[in-house]
Amino acid sequence: MPNKGSGAGKVSLKTHLLVFASLLAFVLVPGMFWHDVWFGRALDNAELEAYLNDETSPRRMQHGLAQLGERIGRGDPEARRWYPRLMELAGHEQPEIRNLSAWLMGQDASAEAFRLSLAELLKDSNPLVRRNAALSLVRFGDGRGRPELRSMLRPWVVESPRAGRLRLLVETDDEVRSGSPVAEIEQGELSVAVQVPVAGTAANLAEDGQGVDAGAELMVLLPDPVHLWEALRALYLVGTEEDLELIEPYLGAGEDNESIRSQAHLTREAILKRTIQREEKISESGTGDQ
Secondary structure, three states, X not given: OOOOOOHHHOOOHHHHHHHHHHHHHHHHOOOOOOOOOOOOOOOXXXXXXXXXXXXXXXXXXXXXXXXXXXXXXXXXXXXXXXXHHHHHHOOOOOHHHHHHHHHHHHHOOOOHHHHHHHHHHOOOOOHHHHXXXXXXXXXXXXXXXXHHHHHOOOOEEEEOOOOEEEEEOOOOOOEEOOOOEEEEEEEOOEEEEEEOOOOEEEEOOOXXXXXXXXXXXXXXXXXXXXXXXXXXXXXXXXXXHHHHHHHHHHHHOOHHHHHHHHHHHHHHHHHHHHHHHHHHHHHXXXXXXX
């Protein structure tokens, strides 16, 4: 455990204010791992209803969800009429729909039914869905997604789906987007693409051209800065002493990662403060029992 009296967590007032502003943004707009898709055209009620129920077009459904998100964000009370449909879409077969639904349910922390749906999404097969669910749960003051938040601070291990010969499609330090192919596993005339479900920076690559077994580690993806920052901000609110060892490496992030370094320090401070307060409460309780 880091020294509670250490000056490592001290930051300037300006930094505190900047991070407070970003925390406010986090409370209002968690996740947003779907930011590459833009659906700007406003929909009227009839169009929104049609788009949310158009099972033939996932893109129209995403457009409808994005527009519903705008209504929720500006506090439109009429948006509640579509809350049951939003929870239904959290179980959609398309991960993009589930992912966007998980983000939207974090926009209204007064809807307790959303919390139950988000808790179920923590079991989703898609890591981006799980991550957005964990971030949205923090909006409810719910830390059940902490294991997923912790995983966002760790490298993602890319494993081979089958035995064969490895052909790398990326190099060390390449930035990789979620869903991108990073390698192919060749076996005779057959070739299987290895796609990654999360974004990150390629590192620790296996040797190109070598034979690999199923489940062999091909590389790791260092955490994407956006995902990393979101996880640190969430742990600022729900992190525990157990999380300090995962935060420690980011306390000295390079100059190009000032926002991550600052957030890591503030998250560490918040966790230590909660730890001290809890210990003092326990001590006072024990004293009172004597």
